[in-house]
Amino acid sequence: MSSEAVVLGELLAAEHAAVWGYGVIGAHLDVHRRVAAVAAYDAHRLLRDSLLVRLRARGLATPGPLTAYQLTVTTPGSAVQQAISLEDGVCVLWRDLVASTDSPELRGLAVRALSDAAVRAVHWRQTIGVRPVTVALPGTP
């Protein structure tokens, strides 16, 4: 099992990617769906910032975002698909954090972040009619 420091680092990288990703995703959506993308963008920005605070408090490295990420978005439908896989991906890492720390504070953050990301994935599946809209165990690959 990965250590707390490793997972925190992986989460920072994933949240950097999510912030970047929602910028691209939002640009491909109509006004109505873009509101949801902007809300998701803000949520991931806040998570990235709370990770930065916790990594710094532990004296760990805080690498910045990459200059670009691989993200194939050509249509509104593919934008929503990317949003779903992005949220599913961070769910796995937030669940990993629960398994790699004994800190109630970090576990509390992780379970909130996991729930919020899983709920965003449900909303995106509802948007494009993917059934079922839920998964039995969010955060399991």
Added chain:
Amino acid sequence: MQPSRRTVLVAGALSFAAACRTKVAPRAVDPDVALRSAALAREQALLDAYRSVVAAQPALAGRLQPLAADKAAHVAALGTPVPSISTVTTLAALTALERTAATQHGRAVLTASRSLAPLLASLSASSSCALAAL
């Protein structure tokens, strides 16, 4: 040399005392046992409630059955199912039950072992997702 009667008696008393101490010593209680059975009770109550609402309002079956399938998977992941009759018959009551489960699973995550906590985290997230889907 034969051991004296006193030596035998003292040795016997000492080993008896040692045996008592091992028996009386408080056994380390695994906190996961209680957390797991509480989680199983919550998920079983949810599964029973979904079935009960579908029985009372068959028109909701299409919407509720996929969520009930999630609950059945949770029960299977936690232990042995013990179905019972639920008194929940409305969507509002089902929603309240999911909300409570999300909170209580989330609270259990904070103190569970590293092996149980991730499952409880998924259960909490699943209840939040059900609230979004209901």
